[in-house]
Amino acid sequence: MNTEPSQLITSVPEFLAHAILLERESVERYEELADSMETHNNLEVAQLFRKLAHFGELHAHEVEHHAEGMELPEIPPWDFKWSTPESPESGAMEEVHYLMGTREALEFALHNETRGRDFYAHVAETSPDPEVRRMAAEFTAEETEHVNILKSWLLNLTDAGEEPLEDLDPPNVTE
Template sequence: MKTKVLNGAANVGLFLAHALALEIEAAERYTELADSMEAHNNVEVAKLFRDLSTYSAKHAEEVKQIAREFGALPKVAPWEFQWDATTESPEAAAFENAHYLMKPHHALKMALLSEHQGNNYYASVAAETKDPEVARLAREFAEEEAGHVALVRKWLERYPAPKDDWSDDPDPPNISD
């Protein structure tokens, strides 16, 4: 899927504001997913999501460090971010792909999709921007995301797809209307 960059890469400050929001949203989403998995006593997947949150938080700090070289970042309202056709950043894992009984394989598949989307976003910025500094930074960030894609793929080798009955719950949660 090609990401339409629009004005999110008009200048270095705006690009870095988008990159920072992307990483912060990814970290927050992984934390929310980890909390949800812990609530359902799915400790192994919760730990994996916490690790992914930590990686995204570290990347946000890297973006802040780079931004210091360029001055204050512009203030961008949440509805002004230009991620394509969605209001969420490309790297925020989708809640609809989560299940309280999910296995590490599923969590890694979610992470793989998120990392691919982050990579595609940065690659699109690099290809479409008219600003050479934005293009340079976007290529660096795209390479870093490509490394994350490779890492998640490597992790997936350790966690093969579970059997088809993975979501069977002999004691499902009580639901009341």
């Protein structure tokens, strides 16, 4: 993570602008993936992404609640202070596939939540503002809970011996 002074989050409004975008973009990405999986008839994974979007929505509301009555800075998309190309909980699009199974989808989500947690933990360690550090530590704890929930879902997944999804009419069979 970047510890250059210009990359440190220095105020509560700036921190909440980051947190809100992080949560909102995560929800949008899961919704987009759920739609996409439905379109490609992978309904089980679509349902999982829909569920993750729902949980994300609840969390986004909580974060937005912290910002009520506060004027947040307008930050261009490319000037947010993450070390990832997109906001940390927006999983990389190229990591998904229409034949992915529940395990892969959960691993994808776990990776995203872990990046989100690491972002908040980094802010909690590096911000010069004590209130930002306090809030970031609180958000880190919440994200750690999400990480642990996903880990437990993965542990309890009963997919041993299940065949990977198969497309009987794959798109890459040329005539």
